Amino acid sequence: xxxxxxxxxxxxxxxxxxxxxxxxxxxxxxxxxxxxxxxxxxxxxxxxxxxxxxxxxxxxxxxxxxxxxxxxxxxxxxxxxxxxxxxxxxxxxxxxxxxxxxxxxxxxxxxxxxxxxxxxxxxxxxxxxxxxxxxxxxxxxxxxxxxxxxxxxxxxxxxxxxxxxxxxxxxxxxxxxxxxxxxxxxxxxxxxxxxxxxxxxxxxxxx
Amino acid sequence: xxxxxxxxxxxxxxxxxxxxxxxxxxxxxxxxxxxxxxxxxxxxxxxxxxxxxxxxxxxxxxxxxxxxxxxxxxxxxxxxxxxxxxxxxxxxxxxxxxxxxxxxxxxxxxxxxxxxxxxxxxxxxxxxxxxxxxxxxxxxxxxxxxxxxxxxxxxxxxxxxxxxxxxxxxxxxxxxxxxxxxxxxxxxxxxxxxxxxxxxxxxxxxxxxxxxxxxxxxxxxxxxxxxxxxxxxxxxxxxxxxxxxxxxxxxxxxxxxxxxxxxxxxxxxxxxxxxxxxxxxxxxxxxxxxxxxxxxxxxxxxxxxxxxxxxxxxxxxxxxxxxxxxxxxxxxxxxxxxxxxxxxxxxxxxxxxxx
Numbered sequence: 001x002x003x004x005x006x007x008x009x010x011x012x013x014x015x016x017x018x019x020x021x022x023x024x025x026x027x028x029x030x031x032x033x034x035x036x037x038x039x040x041x042x043x044x045x046x047x048x049x050x051x052x053x054x055x056x057x058x059x060x061x062x063x064x065x066x067x068x069x070x071x072x073x074x075x076x077x078x079x080x081x082x083x084x085x086x087x088x089x090x091x092x093x094x095x096x097x098x099x100x101x102x103x104x105x106x107x108x109x110x111x112x113x114x115x116x117x118x119x120x121x122x123x124x125x126x127x128x129x130x131x132x133x134x135x136x137x138x139x140x141x142x143x144x145x146x147x148x149x150x151x152x153x154x155x156x157x158x159x160x161x162x163x164x165x166x167x168x169x170x171x172x173x174x175x176x177x178x179x180x181x182x183x184x185x186x187x188x189x190x191x192x193x194x195x196x197x198x199x200x201x202x203x204x205x206x207x
Numbered sequence: 208x209x210x211x212x213x214x215x216x217x218x219x220x221x222x223x224x225x226x227x228x229x230x231x232x233x234x235x236x237x238x239x240x241x242x243x244x245x246x247x248x249x250x251x252x253x254x255x256x257x258x259x260x261x262x263x264x265x266x267x268x269x270x271x272x273x274x275x276x277x278x279x280x281x282x283x284x285x286x287x288x289x290x291x292x293x294x295x296x297x298x299x300x301x302x303x304x305x306x307x308x309x310x311x312x313x314x315x316x317x318x319x320x321x322x323x324x325x326x327x328x329x330x331x332x333x334x335x336x337x338x339x340x341x342x343x344x345x346x347x348x349x350x351x352x353x354x355x356x357x358x359x360x361x362x363x364x365x366x367x368x369x370x371x372x373x374x375x376x377x378x379x380x381x382x383x384x385x386x387x388x389x390x391x392x393x394x395x396x397x398x399x400x401x402x403x404x405x406x407x408x409x410x411x412x413x414x415x416x417x418x419x420x421x422x423x424x425x426x427x428x429x430x431x432x433x434x435x436x437x438x439x440x441x442x443x444x445x446x447x448x449x450x451x452x453x454x455x456x457x458x459x460x461x462x463x464x465x466x467x468x469x470x471x472x473x474x475x476x477x478x479x480x481x482x483x484x485x486x487x488x489x490x491x492x493x494x495x496x497x498x499x500x501x502x503x504x505x506x507x508x509x510x511x512x513x514x515x516x517x518x519x520x521x522x523x524x525x526x527x528x529x530x531x532x533x534x535x536x537x538x539x540x541x542x543x544x545x546x547x548x549x550x551x552x553x554x555x556x557x558x559x560x561x562x
Contacts, residue, residue: 068211076214076219076221078219079219079220080222083229084229156211159218159520160520163520166222166225
């Protein structure tokens with residue numbers, strides 16, 4: 001099984017590298033080298049794109065983090081509960097902490113998407129619109145990444161808490177304290193997201 | 208980074224195995240067991256443990272061998288639950304654990320066939336965890352070449368026979384050599400497989416397998432005093448891993464008596480501490496002057512290493528450790544049962560405590 005994935009990986013890497021080299025040499029050797037302009041490309045991206053990318057990262061990465069954490073904690077809880085059924089109800093707290101991470105993502109996505117709107121001015125996008133686009137992108141990415149890592153942390157600690165609780169009841173509350181510290185990371189992401197997009201105004205166009 | 212994807216395949220089973228570990232008999236329960244007067248009392252006390260469902264249908268005057276067989280059935284049932292619910296990385300690991308039992312079964316069948324025992328009796332005595340498809344066909348083999356070509360080449364043990372094929376025929380001494388050579392190849396293979404599993408499985412299993420290898424080295428040395436096994440043959444049986452590989456193994460290959468073995472063991476800090484209060488005679492009958500024999504010390508150290516592997520989560524070592532601890536528990540129960548049934552209550556406390 002692993003040899004096939006290795007073959008597939010090598011094939012993929014070779015294809016991508018080959019295409020990149022071919023495209024680069026084509027542009028260079030036909031005198032069109034200046035068309036490869038990363039800075040110019042970035043400047044031409046519309047603020048809609050930046051803003052909506054940010055919102056997608058926000059909700060997408062948060063949900064990945066929450067789901068990852070839930071499966072890590074959940075499988076350990078299931079395994080431990082086979083012999084010690086009493087742990088099942090108490091350890092749902094770990095699952096709830098992971099779920100909260102996804103809720104942070106949803107809240108921020110709603111707050112961010114309130115700033116979106118169609119621009120119908122003849123002058124195009126204003127400088128304030130560009131600022132809104134950029135701040136939504138980086139704010140959303142901050143929230144998404146923080147929630148991803150938070151979900152993982154809470155999930156791993158939740159798994160530890162489940163097996164420790166199955167062995168000795170008094171350990172649960174002590175490990176829960178560690179979990180709470182872990183879930184605070186997601187809250188930090190939320191706060192930073194709000195701060196970064198705090199001064200961004202809704203899309204309005206050149207007035 | 209192992210923690211973020213370990214639970215995808217083995218999280219449930221790890222929780223289950225930790226539950227099994229929580230069911231091991233603790234010190235207060237051992238106290239109760241040692242104070243039983245008869246086998247029926249013992250059976251009553253065991254009804255509060257995980258063995259209850261296997262013992263309750265036995266008719267009342269229960270013998271030690273039945274007790275041992277039923278306890279082993281409990282162990283096998285638990286292990287087979289794990290195997291049946293396992294997926295790829297963990298199922299390979301559990302299979303590797305069963306290869307050790309397969310080797311024992313193969314040797315049992317060959318020895319029994321040599322002494323012309325009945326096939327069905329032999330198959331009943333085989334350990335259930337080491338059962339593989341072509342095992343019953345072993346009873347027709349008469350020399351190692353036949354054995355390999357007809358039976359073993361399809362079994363998981365095929366690779367371990369490479370070093371044995373030079374043994375010409377199957378007599379008593381050669382069978383022991385075959386057993387030890389197979390087990391040596393198995394340990395080395397298991398070790399390299401665990402190293403390929405990544406951290407923390409690699410380091411925890413390395414600890415356990417190295418100790419197993421050291422222990423086998425010492426046992427082979429001690430058991431070969433006074434036999435016709437040459438020193439070179441003895442050196443070929445030592446597994447090529449462990450703290451004693453390679454220097455102490457070359458020294459041990461040339462020793463002739465227990466004092467030299469003791470001197471070599473004392474060069475290792477861990478073993479020096481362990482053999483401090485020991486009776487270095489090979490038997491484990493525990494005569495009055497000393498506390499523990501060398502075998503008992505090795506068992507106690509193995510129990511300690513296996514308990515330590517439960518301190519970390521998200522690795523495969525817990526499956527191996529639980530199995531070893533459970534076997535030790537069954538040995539303890541059988542010891543206590545023998546002491547009770549033979550009315551030798553003064554030796555009843557010489558089991559190896561676990562928790």
